[in-house]
Amino acid sequence: MTLLLLLLTFLLSLIIHTTAQSLNVSTIAVQNGTSVLECWSLASPTSGRGAQNYPLGDSSNAFIGAIPPHTYIGQAWAPSIQYSMILQGLVHLSLPNSKDDIHIQPGPLSIILVIDQKNVSISGHITEFPGEEMTLIAQFPITGNQVPVHTVLHSGPCGVDDVKGLIG
């Protein structure tokens, strides 16, 4: 009986451990027709060859953008639902209707999901590249322009506590 209980506890902790490790990304989401920053939890990883593999799904026409230092884009909308990953440089995202903003640099917090297309958000978001070096961003438009399956962890961007599993 005790052995069975131990085994069940072990299995349960294994399950919790595995499901709790899903990839969390800052998202420019939409609430009530305006763009907001939220921390979203995406699909759980699979493991293989000593790695945790976090699925991002299919993307179409992925590309790397190179943006010169001190570039101000201003108010814009997501051209499609897409993941962006900052490879180099610095991005500052802010919102016309919110105090939330985020500075993104390479690292575990460098992935963002942008879903505020013009037909769903009246405000969009404000983008600038205030750094001293060229910013490189890998962009992955999601095939079919679908919002990925997710749960909202909290409002505002993800913080260091949300990516503990990526820091180790």
Ligand SMILES: *[C@@H]1O[C@H](CO)[C@@H](O)[C@H](O)[C@H]1NC(C)=O
């Ligand atoms: C939604 O937006 C409308 C128009 O901007 C505003 O009047 C309303 O108070 C908002 N509702 C919520 C729940 O934020």
Ligand SMILES: *[C@@H]1O[C@H](CO)[C@@H](O)[C@H](O)[C@H]1NC(C)=O
């Ligand atoms: C907004 O436009 C995109 C195409 O750019 C489309 O895929 C999406 O379904 C539209 N969303 C709504 C809510 O109409």
Ligand SMILES: *[C@@H]1O[C@H](CO)[C@@H](O)[C@H](O)[C@H]1NC(C)=O
């Ligand atoms: C994502 O957030 C969940 C809930 O806070 C946490 O348990 C998990 O460790 C996080 N994932 C990573 C990869 O840090």
